Amino acid sequence: MALQFQESFNALAHRFNELPAAKKATLAAAVAASIALIVGLLLWSGAPDYKVLFSNLSERDAGTVSTTLQQMNVPYKTEANGTLLVPAGQVYDLRFKLAAQGIPKGGAVGFELMDSPKLGMTQFQEQLAFQRGLEGELSRTIQSLSPVESARVHLAIPKPSVFIRDKQSPSASVLVNLYPGRALDPGQVQSIIHIVSSSVPELSPNSVTVVDQAGNLLTAKNDGQSLRGLNASQLEYTKEMESYYVQRIEAIVAPIVGTGNVKAEVRADLDFSLDEATSETYKPNPTQDAQSIRSQQSVEDLNNAGNQAQGVPGALTNQPPGPATAPLNAPPGANAGPNVGAAGQGGNSSRKESTVNFELDKTIRHVKEAQGRIKRLSVAVVVNHRMVKDPAGKAGKPAPLAAREMEQINGLVKEAMGYSQPRGDTINVVNAAFTEAKEEIDIPLWKDPDNVSLAKDLLKNLIIFGLAFYLVFGVLRPMLRDLMKPPEPAEEEEKLGGAGAVAGELGDDGVLYGPDGKPVPLVDTYAEILAKVREFAKINPKLTAEIAKEWMAKE
Numbered sequence: 001m002a003l004q005f006q007e008s009f010n011a012l013a014h015r016f017n018e019l020p021a022a023k024k025a026t027l028a029a030a031v032a033a034s035i036a037l038i039v040g041l042l043l044w045s046g047a048p049d050y051k052v053l054f055s056n057l058s059e060r061d062a063g064t065v066s067t068t069l070q071q072m073n074v075p076y077k078t079e080a081n082g083t084l085l086v087p088a089g090q091v092y093d094l095r096f097k098l099a100a101q102g103i104p105k106g107g108a109v110g111f112e113l114m115d116s117p118k119l120g121m122t123q124f125q126e127q128l129a130f131q132r133g134l135e136g137e138l139s140r141t142i143q144s145l146s147p148v149e150s151a152r153v154h155l156a157i158p159k160p161s162v163f164i165r166d167k168q169s170p171s172a173s174v175l176v177n178l179y180p181g182r183a184l185d186p187g188q189v190q191s192i193i194h195i196v197s198s199s200v201p202e203l204s205p206n207s208v209t210v211v212d213q214a215g216n217l218l219t220a221k222n223d224g225q226s227l228r229g230l231n232a233s234q235l236e237y238t239k240e241m242e243s244y245y246v247q248r249i250e251a252i253v254a255p256i257v258g259t260g261n262v263k264a265e266v267r268a269d270l271d272f273s274l275d276e277a278t279s280e281t282y283k284p285n286p287t288q289d290a291q292s293i294r295s296q297q298s299v300e301d302l303n304n305a306g307n308q309a310q311g312v313p314g315a316l317t318n319q320p321p322g323p324a325t326a327p328l329n330a331p332p333g334a335n336a337g338p339n340v341g342a343a344g345q346g347g348n349s350s351r352k353e354s355t356v357n358f359e360l361d362k363t364i365r366h367v368k369e370a371q372g373r374i375k376r377l378s379v380a381v382v383v384n385h386r387m388v389k390d391p392a393g394k395a396g397k398p399a400p401l402a403a404r405e406m407e408q409i410n411g412l413v414k415e416a417m418g419y420s421q422p423r424g425d426t427i428n429v430v431n432a433a434f435t436e437a438k439e440e441i442d443i444p445l446w447k448d449p450d451n452v453s454l455a456k457d458l459l460k461n462l463i464i465f466g467l468a469f470y471l472v473f474g475v476l477r478p479m480l481r482d483l484m485k486p487p488e489p490a491e492e493e494e495k496l497g498g499a500g501a502v503a504g505e506l507g508d509d510g511v512l513y514g515p516d517g518k519p520v521p522l523v524d525t526y527a528e529i530l531a532k533v534r535e536f537a538k539i540n541p542k543l544t545a546e547i548a549k550e551w552m553a554k555e
Helices: 002-018 021-046 059-071 088-100 123-143 186-199 232-257 403-417 449-484 489-503 526-539 541-554
Strands: 050-054 077-079 083-087 148-156 171-178 208-212 262-271 276-282 293-304 348-358 362-368 373-383 386-389 395-399 426-431
Touching: 021 449, 050 059, 050 088, 059 083, 059 088, 083 088, 123 148, 123 171, 123 186, 171 186, 186 208, 232 262, 232 373, 232 403, 373 403, 403 426, 526 541
Parallel strands: 171 208, 373 426
Antiparallel strands: 050 083, 077 083, 148 171, 262 373, 276 362, 293 348, 386 395
């Protein structure tokens, strides 16, 4: 195998040496160009694919990042708007490494401003530095949200005053720059509002404004003055209630008419007012036996005078009693005479008091109505026509549902929504043919970023392979095949015969001589050779005939 290769190489070198100088230069240039083109294609295919490391960097951050990349020996490219590109395979690794070093800072400075206080700072400068630090910290906190690419916070903190009439409330505004295709939902907007309001003393959430990079006011629906006086949470609750009833209605009707053949819409009027009531009720007094005694008080006063002195103090009272004058037949307890009262003998007195307090039958009620009560429901349901097959079994035209089926559907909808006539609920069920919905157009493959990147790589490899194939099999191989092909004897004889015909005689040294004995130079043009041959035949007809005889004898 090695010997055969050596012979082929020697033959190729021999043929190359026999070529004219012009063909040698052309072949050498073609080989050199092919090698350079192949090397360039290989280098181009091996070049790394650059992707965005950071974008929208400030000049200071861009300079810091580029210096750090140079120290890390990482190739990078710069573009407009503060964009840095690095090899695709190192994007995330470099982001982690730079983040560990606190690069980039994002143009927002935090409380690190207070780490190195300057001598001679006034109170105003200290307050301003503190406000800048607070704004920077809030910006960094808001940037940690996934949809937010960057954020800026502006605080308007009034100067404190000792007078109540001069007191002003602080306010804040937030500008968020969102990633392409991302948006903040109302919950995230509320989170930003409460983060800012909780970080500044006496800052009300209603005094915080959030705006995106397009100038859209994101706090318009969160100020408590939205549609019908409802705030965002109440509107969200209303939507949830309406969606809940829609799902219930479609879930109960879909098994009858088929999935996708029923559409329902619900409008719910909810009462978000907060009502509290307290009432006291007293019942008539029941009988004494059915009542409960709350308290009872009894007082008893007994006074037995006996022989004690009684009457009004004075001279008559202090005199001794006289003889009894009462008749013998006087009844007991009869008046014994004028001196009995004065002496007070045999007199008794008694007094009783009793107080009973019964419990009152009293009822105290404290009622607090829940918010979000349903005041009224309005339901609209559309049912599609049913496809009826023809007698041949093929799909026919859509036909409306029977009246009995519509009554059943109407009853199911009422039960699903909890229909209440006193509440004022309304329901409307319609049977109509649905229009054919247009098919959703999928995103073309050529618009998918992953497919675009893959297509670029495949196209690059195909171009490299095609050019290399053409150079090898279309340029180099034909040229080498011509070099390796041995010369044909007929061509040499024709060259010699033609030269002799033109010049006259072929010398022993292989040089053509004319009639004058001088060498005749070869010509390359066929017309010139033919003209000279004709002229030579006219001048030397005998010699021309001998040459023709020699050619005929060889054949």
